[in-house]
Amino acid sequence: MKFDPASEIQDLLMFGEFGDVNPSITDSSTYTFLNPATMQEIFSHEIEGCFLYSRHWNPINKYLCRALAAMESTEAAQVTASGMSAISSAILQLCNTGDEVIASWTIYGGTYAFLKNFLPKFGIQTHFIDLANSDAIKRVLNRKTKVIYTESISNPLLEVADVPRLSRFANEHGLTLVIDNTFSPMILSPARLGAHVVAHSMTKFINGTSDCVAGCICSSQQFVEQLTDINAGATMLLGPVLDSLRAASILKNLHSLHIRMQQHSANALLLARRLHELGIKVHYPGLPSHRNHELMKQLINPGLGFGGMVAIDVGDESKANALMTKMQEEKVGYLAVSLGYFKTLFSAPSSSTSSEIPEDLQKLMGLSRGMIRLSVGIDNDMERSIARMEKCLKAIGLF
Numbered sequence: 001m002k003f004d005p006a007s008e009i010q011d012l013l014m015f016g017e018f019g020d021v022n023p024s025i026t027d028s029s030t031y032t033f034l035n036p037a038t039m040q041e042i043f044s045h046e047i048e049g050c051f052l053y054s055r056h057w058n059p060i061n062k063y064l065c066r067a068l069a070a071m072e073s074t075e076a077a078q079v080t081a082s083g084m085s086a087i088s089s090a091i092l093q094l095c096n097t098g099d100e101v102i103a104s105w106t107i108y109g110g111t112y113a114f115l116k117n118f119l120p121k122f123g124i125q126t127h128f129i130d131l132a133n134s135d136a137i138k139r140v141l142n143r144k145t146k147v148i149y150t151e152s153i154s155n156p157l158l159e160v161a162d163v164p165r166l167s168r169f170a171n172e173h174g175l176t177l178v179i180d181n182t183f184s185p186m187i188l189s190p191a192r193l194g195a196h197v198v199a200h201s202m203t204k205f206i207n208g209t210s211d212c213v214a215g216c217i218c219s220s221q222q223f224v225e226q227l228t229d230i231n232a233g234a235t236m237l238l239g240p241v242l243d244s245l246r247a248a249s250i251l252k253n254l255h256s257l258h259i260r261m262q263q264h265s266a267n268a269l270l271l272a273r274r275l276h277e278l279g280i281k282v283h284y285p286g287l288p289s290h291r292n293h294e295l296m297k298q299l300i301n302p303g304l305g306f307g308g309m310v311a312i313d314v315g316d317e318s319k320a321n322a323l324m325t326k327m328q329e330e331k332v333g334y335l336a337v338s339l340g341y342f343k344t345l346f347s348a349p350s351s352s353t354s355s356e357i358p359e360d361l362q363k364l365m366g367l368s369r370g371m372i373r374l375s376v377g378i379d380n381d382m383e384r385s386i387a388r389m390e391k392c393l394k395a396i397g398l399f
């Protein structure tokens with residue numbers, strides 16, 4: 001069924017304190033009560049329109065959560081101070097000591113490190129596998145498994161998760177399917193495809209201006225209540241609260257996300273096609289040569305393209321480094337980690353954002369030291385940017 005996340009957000013009317021078109025920014029850590037009984041009551045359950053303390057909830061964060069839940073088609077959402085705190089809070093809420101996670105082996109390096117190096121301290125083990133291989137999932141599944149974790153489009157190899165298939169498997173075995181949708185906000189709606197929890201690093205496309213770090217968790221009302229529970233909630237007790245000034249600016253940026261995603265996608269497709277024609281090894285799910293192209297066509301919401309991320313493999317690390325240096329000199333964009341910025345950003349994941357993943361596993365999953373990940377910007381004249389990039393490729397002798 002056709003789903004348009006942008007229209008869902010557009011239909012939310014949020015009136016500020018004085019009828020302002022943007023909801024007022026809450027500039028307070030704590031809130032007054034007219035009587036002690038209400039203060040006592042709020043410790044046992046939420047009271048509509050009543051706030052206790054900003055780490056628990058605050059009005060502007062609630063507004064942003066409403067918009068994110070509308071975008072992801074979930075009952076509720078919680079915002080956090082980073083993508084990592086969204087992911088770690090969700091997993092820690094779902095898993096107890098002795099539980100296990102099955103995770104895709106192609107995920108963001110920070111998430112890999114959290115699952116691999118941090119969670120074992122609490123007796124939580126993770127199996128990293130190729131989630132496209134159903135037999136591999138069955139091999140590691142056992143009574144302790146609680147969570148299947150993957151990214152909708154993986155960082156950095158841009159593999160597309162078959163969310164409906166993973167969801168069916170999770171439901172059959174009583175598992176929670178957690179999807180990081182950072183690379184494809186609005187383009188993919190994992191909750192509509194069967195995911196139980198959707199996380200984002202809002203640092204990236206959702207905010208789009210690379211001026212803050214933020215995250216969110218979109219899920220059922222029940223799960224968000226668990227996360228924010230005063231006595232046992234991960235976001236309440238670990239405390240990764242999103243600052244209200246940031247929440248306000250992200251909420252405003254969210255309203256232009258569909259336009260930005262369209263432009264990121266159009267530019268990325270143009271670039272991917274051209275590089276492919278030049279004989280460069282390109283990973284982009286919008287190209288028919290990508291192994292998940294047909295799957296992605298089935299899963300995406302219409303009109304937003306295949307996303308702004310492109311990965312190329314130029315053979316070895318020294319060529320990758322030379323090319324990135326040249327691309328920055330020629331103003332193709334910035335040599336920088338992160339993504340979703342209005343300008344093009346590029347980095348070599350093997351030695352940066354995926355360096356937490358051991359080299360043998362990098363090899364196994366097809367991540368070479370010559371790979372460059374590009375977050376394609378919303379350049380108005382992409383032909384001009386591509387011409388600059390071609391000049392750089394030529395200078396390094398890549399075609």
Ligand code: PLP
Nearest residue numbers: 082083084108155182201203214
């Ligand atoms: N998920 C993905 C796919 C990412 O690429 C990143 C960061 O690069 C994160 C999560 C972590 O987000 P943050 O840096 O906002 O904590």
